[in-house]
Amino acid sequence: MAEATMRIFRGEGETGKHVDYVVPLVPGMVVLDAVHSVQAHQAPDLAVRWNCKAGKCGSCSAEVNGRPRLMCKTRMDDLPLDQPVTISPLKTFPLIKDLATDVSWNYRVNKKIPPFQPRPGVEWKMYQRDVDRVQEFRKCIECFLCQDVCHVLRDHGKKDDFGGPRFFVRTASLEMHPLDGADRVPLLKKTLGIGFCNITKCCTEVCPEEIHITDNAIIPLKERVVDEFYDPLAKLWRKIRGAKTA
Amino acid sequence: MAQTATPTPNSIASMPEMRRPRTERHDAWWLENWPFVIVFSIFAVYATWRAVWPHEATLYWSDPYLSPFYSPLIDPQHHWLPRLISPAILILWGPLGFRMTCYYYRKAYYRGYFADPAACAVSEKGHKRYCGETSFPFILQNVHRYFFYVAVFFLVVLWYDAIRAFFFPNGVGLGVGTVIMLVNVVLLTGYTFGCHAWRHLTGGGLDCFSCTASAQARHKLWQGVTRLNEHHMFWAWVSMISVGLTDLYIRLLAAGMLKDIRLL
Structure with a gap:
């Protein structure tokens, strides 16, 4: 029977190392199956977070051969099996144990974003063309792979100054909502630090839901920040229109 | 099934070993940026040479074709423009600014030239203080829309040049240069x-x-x-290559190194 070597990170807190496990390959196997095989037969204390095994819960995020991916959506036969398959926890977040990391920082960022606030007296009626954009953002499963791969968080550790791609997607889903009346553009610039993003598109590359994070969320939000803070003509236009409305 | 190592307390590494390598990626991630770096560098060197080399400033026109590097043509006889300054220098800041602040090019050169990051999930070395686009000089990327306005002006001029390329000294016609200029301006329009x-x-x-x-x-x-x-990204690539090749074609015609073929 064909076999594969799984090089899985083992450890907790601030210590750990990769350990090799050999597992039998079966047709259609995904990386999460291989990890479960290790857990069932060789390392019952292996910590791994998972739930749906269908690419919808966003729990089994890890770094497979160095690339942030959902283990349940990564087929073993898509990987080079002549060498060990390296599986590591998400690098951006503190390690709890083995492949489980503490992603609670994300929930704290989420609390900074004002929720949906309908415009006063708004008619509760929406056309499909108005919600097409935000529906894309609602596909997010909060796997936090985009947060993990974003170099602003991963390498520069800007967790105090930067919200990360996931929360630009969430902010975009609110800002572009046809019935919402809140202005989150100052928050984007100051609290969520959208200016730190240098649009290298890694978040888009790793998104398992194939959300066009950079093109459809981050760049449009950056342009809204430009409207409000950096474009003198847009400011003048708003003043003129404001005067007219008054 | 065989376990080749057992994680016992004795085998668990301490802090120094906990430091992960620069990347655990197995693929050739370092190759990703080379196509952009090579092509863009060639384009940048070529465009600079065409813009600043004094002899090049005479090779911009081969009736009815005008090089996109010199269009709109400003004071080619140097009535008021100092001899050392080529008319191309007065032009190229516009398209250059548009491309340098373009969201696609930003991604490409942050990765390719600044290694910030070199590739996804590849750690950066030596970037102690990261400001992204929040401070000078990269905060200037926010003027992209103004360069867009400038680029539209240049595009109108290049469309005029492309249409003018049908009008030869001996009447209306179609040359290889006409087709090249037309294709170039279509690609630039798609990009802009x-x-x-x-x-x-x-x-x-x-x-x-x-x-x-x-x-x-x-x-x-x-x-x-x-x-x-x-x-x-596609439009950015093809329009950059086409504008360089269009200029090269007209330069070779102007230098007498090539003869334009009339198709009609």
């Missing part, structure tokens, strides 16, 4: 009007596409721009 800033200005800044008649019209325009924008 697929711009993210333009996409925002057409309708991206709206929250409701159905609320007013003008918003509905802008939504249609936005959809068109979005279709172009989805392939912005």
